[in-house]
Amino acid sequence: MKNKPTGKKKSAKSPPVEEVWILRLYVAGQTPKSIAAFANLKKICDEHLAGKYRIEIVDLLKNPTLAKGDQILALPTLVRQLPPPVKKLIGDLANTERVLIGLDIKPL
Amino acid sequence: MVKAKHGVDILEKCPTGIRGFDEISDGGLPKGRPTLICGSAGCGKTVLGMEFLLRGAIQYKEPGVFVSFEETPKDLAKNFSSLGYDLNDMIARKLIAMDHIYIERSEIEETGEYDLEGLFIRLAYAIDSIKAKRIVLDTIESLFSGLTNAGILRAELRRLFHWLKDRGITAVVTGESGENSMTRYSLEEYVADCVILLDFRVTEQISTRRLRIIKYRGSSHGADEYPFLIEKTGISILPVTSLGLDHTVSNERISSGIPRLDNMLAGQGFYRGSTILISGTAGTGKTSFATKFAESACKRGERCLYLAFEESANQIVRNMKSIGTDLSPWVKKGKLKFHASRPTLYGLEMHLVTIHNLISDFKPRIVIVDPVSNLTAVGTSVEVKSVLTRLFDYLKASHVTTLLTDLVHFGSGLERTNEEISSLIDTWVLLRDIEINGERNRGLYILKSRGMAHSNQIREVLLSDSGIDLVEVYLGSEGVLTGSARATQEAKERAESRDYQREMDRKMREQEHKRKSLEARIKALRAEFEMESEELRMMAKDEKKRRNDVVAERDEMVRLRKADRSTNPRKEGKRKGVR
Numbered sequence: 029m030k031n032k033p034t035g036k037k038k039s040a041k042s043p044p045v046e047e048v049w050i051l052r053l054y055v056a057g058q059t060p061k062s063i064a065a066f067a068n069l070k071k072i073c074d075e076h077l078a079g080k081y082r083i084e085i086v087d088l089l090k091n092p093t094l095a096k097g098d099q100i101l102a103l104p105t106l107v108r109q110l111p112p113p114v115k116k117l118i119g120d121l122a123n124t125e126r127v128l129i130g131l132d133i134k135p136l
Numbered sequence: 137m138v139k140a141k142h143g144v145d146i147l148e149k150c151p152t153g154i155r156g157f158d159e160i161s162d163g164g165l166p167k168g169r170p171t172l173i174c175g176s177a178g179c180g181k182t183v184l185g186m187e188f189l190l191r192g193a194i195q196y197k198e199p200g201v202f203v204s205f206e207e208t209p210k211d212l213a214k215n216f217s218s219l220g221y222d223l224n225d226m227i228a229r230k231l232i233a234m235d236h237i238y239i240e241r242s243e244i245e246e247t248g249e250y251d252l253e254g255l256f257i258r259l260a261y262a263i264d265s266i267k268a269k270r271i272v273l274d275t276i277e278s279l280f281s282g283l284t285n286a287g288i289l290r291a292e293l294r295r296l297f298h299w300l301k302d303r304g305i306t307a308v309v310t311g312e313s314g315e316n317s318m319t320r321y322s323l324e325e326y327v328a329d330c331v332i333l334l335d336f337r338v339t340e341q342i343s344t345r346r347l348r349i350i351k352y353r354g355s356s357h358g359a360d361e362y363p364f365l366i367e368k369t370g371i372s373i374l375p376v377t378s379l380g381l382d383h384t385v386s387n388e389r390i391s392s393g394i395p396r397l398d399n400m401l402a403g404q405g406f407y408r409g410s411t412i413l414i415s416g417t418a419g420t421g422k423t424s425f426a427t428k429f430a431e432s433a434c435k436r437g438e439r440c441l442y443l444a445f446e447e448s449a450n451q452i453v454r455n456m457k458s459i460g461t462d463l464s465p466w467v468k469k470g471k472l473k474f475h476a477s478r479p480t481l482y483g484l485e486m487h488l489v490t491i492h493n494l495i496s497d498f499k500p501r502i503v504i505v506d507p508v509s510n511l512t513a514v515g516t517s518v519e520v521k522s523v524l525t526r527l528f529d530y531l532k533a534s535h536v537t538t539l540l541t542d543l544v545h546f547g548s549g550l551e552r553t554n555e556e557i558s559s560l561i562d563t564w565v566l567l568r569d570i571e572i573n574g575e576r577n578r579g580l581y582i583l584k585s586r587g588m589a590h591s592n593q594i595r596e597v598l599l600s601d602s603g604i605d606l607v608e609v610y611l612g613s614e615g616v617l618t619g620s621a622r623a624t625q626e627a628k629e630r631a632e633s634r635d636y637q638r639e640m641d642r643k644m645r646e647q648e649h650k651r652k653s654l655e656a657r658i659k660a661l662r663a664e665f666e667m668e669s670e671e672l673r674m675m676a677k678d679e680k681k682r683r684n685d686v687v688a689e690r691d692e693m694v695r696l697r698k699a700d701r702s703t704n705p706r707k708e709g710k711r712k713g714v715r
Contacts, residue, residue: 054254101283121247
């Protein structure tokens with residue numbers, strides 16, 4: 029993680045035909061768990077959603093009010109904003125299989 | 137924390153403002169510590185927590201956060217408004233902050249290590265936004281159903297309560313009762329400072345809510361089960377701590393409203409603050425006595441609370457007009473307050489709580505319970521006695537004079553009350569039927585009256601449109617007579633005495649007559665005697681004359697015969713005289 033907690037990370041190119049995945053990762057500062065979660069997420073996305081995903085990172089320490097909107101309790105939490113329906117994954121995303129199931133990504 | 141003498145921390149209390157709760161918990165909840173409120177569904181956990189926050193915010197200027205895991209803010213606002221608070225207004229004034237935490241297991245996939253930092257952040261944000269001192273977590277156990285990793289959850293809850301303690305927040309955590317533990321997920325393991333159990337029991341179709349402080353670390357507290365009531369204004373708990381017998385007493389005397397009854401009570405009536413029982417069988421005029429007493433209190437300018445368990449207020453007012461007691465002006469002036477309810481409406485303890493609240497709101501100086509015997513319909517005699525003892529203690533401690541009426545059933549001993557409450561009674565007036573010659577009449581006597589030389593007489597009660605009057609009963613050779621028998625007897629006696637007088641007069645006259653006739657006879661006898669004496673005198677005179685004549689005749693004869701003269705000089709002389 030390049031010390032850019034609130035910024036947006038975009039993949040290099042976004043093909044117009046295919047849907048864009050918007051994933052929002054909620055963290056609270058740079059804890060080992062949040063760093064691990066980001067790394068795991070990045071890895072999975074690069075493998076399975078190359079070029080069609082966008083990751084938003086929300087640091088609740090800086091924006092505590094945002095926790096209410098997505099009903100965030102556990103951290104880290106990954107919310108799949110798009111495509112619908114909204115899905116929530118909690119934990120450091122170490123279990124790739126469960127992440128794929130949770131995000132409903134069909135393995136290539 | 138306040139330092140005590142020996143440097144030991146004394147537990148500081150956070151007052152709840154909930155009626156009765158601060159008394160039984162000796163000041164409130166432990167300040168800066170979490171308290172667990174557990175109980176089954178619908179026993180009032182949320183209301184208790186809610187009221188703790190609302191009262192804290194309004195009465196003690198301690199803003200609070202309500203974190204709901206179950207109900208939505210919209211529903212909560214409705215619930216708050218049912219207690220008479222405008223939640224949105226309080227949120228706008230930063231007295232209350234609210235957060236609704238919703239977790240749905242089916243929407244969540246657990247993918248590895250996590251913690252509940254998000255919850256902490258939300259709580260911290262809510263607390264900081266209004267500088268909250270109090271927080272309610274209702275019901276945090278929902279997390280267990282939303283998250284599968286109980287290990288993480290338990291560790292995080294432990295951390296949460298430490299965190300709240302560190303921040304000095306007084307927390308109320310609610311939890312549903314489990315089967316073998318106080319709460320389903322053993323929350324009591326984390327919240328060990330104060331545990332309150334709410335209970336909701338139904339006996340004979342009457343439900344009673346009860347509250348018990350199971351544990352209160354570092355503080356004394358009432359250990360009993362206390363009944364409580366959820367009213368329009370929130371929860372009220374009856375502090376049934378034994379009040380003891382150390383209340384101060386008054387020497388003031390107050391009128392019973394019936395002058396002759398006052399006379400029987402050593403001329404001055406009841407003691408202020410005493411407990412008075414008027415017992416009697418049906419229709420002996422108990423309510424009439426009670427209303428007279430109420431009226432006299434109102435006339436003195438005192439407030440009077442009339443708890444009617446038998447008749448509606450309007451019915452009492454109407455009926456009492458028939459004995460010349462018009463209560464309606466006092467009701468209008470707010471001096472007299474009726475509270476009419478059916479005893480079976482709710483449990484005995486609920487009645488007690490209701491009465492308690494009425495008394496502390498209305499602040500009466502006189503309380504009338506009419507009749508107390510109807511309360512027995514909703515409890516066993518042990519319960520009734522314990523409830524009444526607590527009620528009377530409370531009333532005595534607040535110097536309220538209490539008048540109870542008690543319906544005694546036919547056939548049962550008159551000098552016995554249903555609830556065996558006689559030992560709690562200071563003055564006991566017994567009304568009884570006296571049945572003679574096909575008539576029922578009302579008799580009254582004072583069975584006991586502590587601290588005064590009361591009359592030992594039986595009086596007859598006369599109810600008329602001018603009120604209640606007590607008259608002396610007839611006590612005569614034929615026993616106690618009342619009613620028309622008394623009137624008859626009195627008339628009979630009057631007639632008897634009249635006859636006797638007449639007889640006497642007659643005898644006197646006779647005697648006088650006798651005397652007169654006797655005197656007349658005496659007179660006659662004397663006259664006769666006089667007459668006889670006179671006759672006798674006359675005879676003697678005649679005899680003398682006759683004898684003289686005889687002598688003279690003889691002398692004449694002698695002279696004629698020329699015999700010797702008698703030597704009797706007298707006769708000589710006489711003879712000369714005759715010559």
